[in-house]
Amino acid sequence: MKDTRTHLTLTEIAERLGARLEGDGDRRVTGLATLKDAGPDQVSFLANRAYLKDLPATRAAAVILVADHAEACPVTALVLDNPYLGYAELSRMLDPLADAHRPGVHPTAVVADDAVLGHDVSIGPHVVVESGVVLGDRVVIGANSVIGADSQLGNDCFLHANVTLYHGVLVGERAILHSGSVIGGDGFGFAHDGAGWHKIAQLGGARLGNDVEVGSCSSIDRGALGDTVIGNDVKIDSQVQIAHNVQIGDHSALAGCVGIAGSTRVGRHCMLGGGVGLSGHLTICDGVQVTGMSLVTNSILEPGVYSSGTGAMxxxxxxxxxxxxxQLDSIARRLGRLEKRGEGEV
Amino acid sequence: MKDTRTHLTLTEIAERLGARLEGDGDRRVTGLATLKDAGPDQVSFLANRAYLKDLPATRAAAVILVADHAEACPVTALVLDNPYLGYAELSRMLDPLADAHRPGVHPTAVVADDAVLGHDVSIGPHVVVESGVVLGDRVVIGANSVIGADSQLGNDCFLHANVTLYHGVLVGERAILHSGSVIGGDGFGFAHDGAGWHKIAQLGGARLGNDVEVGSCSSIDRGALGDTVIGNDVKIDSQVQIAHNVQIGDHSALAGCVGIAGSTRVGRHCMLGGGVGLSGHLTICDGVQVTGMSLVTNSILEPGVYSSGTGAMxxxxxxxxxxxxxQLDSIARRLGRLEKRGEGEV
Amino acid sequence: MKDTRTHLTLTEIAERLGARLEGDGDRRVTGLATLKDAGPDQVSFLANRAYLKDLPATRAAAVILVADHAEACPVTALVLDNPYLGYAELSRMLDPLADAHRPGVHPTAVVADDAVLGHDVSIGPHVVVESGVVLGDRVVIGANSVIGADSQLGNDCFLHANVTLYHGVLVGERAILHSGSVIGGDGFGFAHDGAGWHKIAQLGGARLGNDVEVGSCSSIDRGALGDTVIGNDVKIDSQVQIAHNVQIGDHSALAGCVGIAGSTRVGRHCMLGGGVGLSGHLTICDGVQVTGMSLVTNSILEPGVYSSGTGAMxxxxxxxxxxxxxQLDSIARRLGRLEKRGEGEV
Known part of the structure; x- marks a missing residue:
């Protein structure tokens, strides 16, 4: 992987970010770093007041920041209303992977004759693309990944190495699926006959919207009947388990190790902290945040922040x-009795 | 993947399920759906009273239900004592994957000369079957899976893509192992010399009984000395971790994200909810249920339902x-002192 | 995989362990087992007083134990100050995998022309080694693993099947990476523009020290800016999630299902129990133990043992x-009022 990063001038960066440039725009930069670590060929950013203390001594070529901090900036300022967003955009401009994949099908890949491949698709070594698959333009499939029969990936999807899609999985545009993730595996469905378990074939599918990202080693199961549905712009971290027939609304974000049981519906713009568990068949309304490792066993019908557990000590x-x-119930009862006795005394 | 589903008549379905048919048996159906979603070429089922309200308006061709509900059924009834079990059986009849895999070894698979393959085995692209492996009849190995040396899979095992078995793993008949699952990896064993860690080679194995299912991205470690043992008809969901020398009794079910530490024994007919953790070296007797995300640090010797944690709020x-x-201990002590003072007063 | 284990004499074992031999040193043994299970061609060990009861009836050829227990040993004694460490060392001597991998590159592997391979490297079937990779001497890469561009693995690293390294991952010597593990995947970083998420390209790397072990299906993400850093002799179990820019100090051990959020620093010689969660941006000092499934949301600055949660019941x-x-806050307030009233009475 060669260094394919453009050496951008600060003026070019300001234009692409829509930032107001205060200082020397001809300086060329090659990277991004924190205020503390940035050297003279790197840009930095100030998005959190906690790091304001690092601004005066920064050696960065330029700093992305809000207007209020521009005066205190000892180097070129790139002024934006949302510096964190500017940092995100610049990070993608400087990403060495952005154009690293040349179109083509590696000779060791096994691609079904009837698979339909868009323009400029890149299929890595030892990839398997089964019958009936449809890949949009510029799709990248990393080495050793497997795309099950009749699955579809929209334009600009990027699958890293060792991803598995089962049959009939539908993915929108610009999805990023990380290594070890598995989409469309069987939901956990069994009927009990009094003695043991009988498998329920999982006849539904799994559908992911546009701009979905799924972290490494995460599982999204297919539906039993009907589909598991992940909305647009849903971001899913690593080690997450999403069971059959779950629905996740647009723009929601699930941190690492979250587990969601079957048929639960999560609204739009929700945020689930690391290790959160949701029981099955719940409704979580739009705009709910759940803090790390909380267990939710009842539906949540009001936006807000929810928690369970005890702090560590x-x-x-x-x-x-x-x-x-x-003994807590007993303690509460004893307290109630004492209070009653006290009232009698008064 | 073509639609290989038989178009079954309701009479055929009734016969195969052992159901009493009330209505038109000649109707042909192709699928299964919920009471709400089913169309006229689909069968539905009523297994939970909560959905009784959806029965009158169903457009399904037929509904699997108990005798008590047959009268209220507006369409053909398929009467069974356990409709959920009937649904499970019918789902498998309609599964388009059921016969999707043609026998044969894909030319890109690497199969050791001394591996023993049963009749009608299907080995996918880029599969690796190491030396000494024995595969039963009709075993299916999905693309890019790896079967370690000397492992054995019984008849009718179905491994999806990207499954890994280490060396010497023994699996019974009819196992279903989902993508990303890893069976027989090293247990987490180290000796400390006061300064750092020394690896304990994991010399035991991993043995799975008949009819075991393992979800995507789950890990079952091999034993340190002696084997990790998963009983018959044990169902394991996705993202589960089973440590070395754990034993799971027949017919137990483990939901997603469960973690079981080393040498713990779980009985028969146990059910562990999502995210449950069991400490090491415990004994959990037959018939124990543990609710979601509970941590169990002591053995459980009586059947029943167990829980920990606090509800979300x-x-x-x-x-x-x-x-x-x-402050809970202090609260309890203060309460005790108040009670004593109260008694003194009486 | 043939039985390649040397049939060692007890004298040879004593010499290699540095143990004092009391009894017949000419006896040859082939394996290791517990006191209860060991047969006459196996060695056992006594490292935990709980198993002292099994010593008198053992059928082992010899037992590794401390001097105090030598007298009670009915068979040959191998006396060591730390019998558990002796067991660890002997387990590795008897490991049938120790020399199982012959050097060479399997013809189905895809290795970039500019990859640099050390002496006696073993690369399995369908492995992909991308451009710029450097592999040290005696490195083993298991079947279907993928080594991303510019990654480096030090001498004697052992990667099992289906491991994924992203680009630019740096691993020291003697690492053991288990199947399904993913090193260097993107951290979970997004900027919000008020309407939805914008990806932050993860431009940092992932660096692992010497003697690191990573369990099956575990994820170690690359840094956003700067690296995720795993120290020397860090042992990581299965199903663990380590987020971007986390740092783990030397000799720490993380049990299964641990999750560590972004930028948290864990000290040296720490031990995290199964399922422990650490919030982001925390500092955990050296010598901290956290018990299973505890959630830590604040930095810990004193060594010791920490816990959260409630026991199961x-x-x-x-x-x-x-x-x-x-109702706990209300209970505490009511108690306070009662106490005040009581004081008024006194």
Missing amino acids: ENSQWRRNAVRFK | ENSQWRRNAVRFK | ENSQWRRNAVRFK
């Missing part, structure tokens, strides 16, 4: 308190 | 209560 | 107590 203190948790 | 309420959890 | 008892948890 030193173990001996925790032991004493956790024992009392088991 | 609005975050500001949670913060107030979680702070008090840290 | 029978479900109906748990329900009563969990309801009271939601």
